[in-house]
Amino acid sequence: MKKGRDFLREQVHNAVMQHRELVEAVDEHRDQAQDPRFRELCARWLPTLREHQRRLEEYSDTLGGADGLKKAIGTLVGTARAAVDAMRESDFLRLVGDIIATRQAQDTFATFAAAGDRIGEPRLAEIGRAGERSHDDMQRDFNRLAQDLFVEHTTEGGARAPMAAD
Secondary structure (H helix, E strand, O other): OOOHHHHHHHHHHHHHHHHHHHHHHHHHHHHHOOOHHHHHHHHHHHHHHHHHHHHHHHHHHHHOOOOHHHHHHHHHHHHHHHHHHHHOOOHHHHHHHHHHHHHHHHHHHHHHHHHHHHHOOHHHHHHHHHHHHHHHHHHHHHHHHHHHHHHHHHOHHHOOOOOOOO
């Protein structure tokens, strides 16, 4: 395992690729969604996700060392995700996948927030805090819709459930 600045660089590059997958998934799901609530939720969160992606990429660029192999692997992973997504034939399953990816990003940002403070990287800490807050809010919104869809799909006639409370 790498140490020092090399470790930091590698983890930030990994976060860039991981978060890019989330942004691309939410963008695709906005276009694929049958349920207007899911489309709207994706559309509402995309600008925030793109801003976090931009900030991660800018910080990653300051660290240097993003090699072509990692970018190629990221592209392959994206293609594999798209294939898996195609098998998820329902908004509910796509939404659950987004929730999982959002939680993973939230954990990564939380690590950056705490570790950035501890290692004297204030920009990493600030990116981490902002990302953690946003992804926490996004996860809450996506979870509410997942709960509503679950109820709707399990009740007779598929009647729309009242929106989940905070």
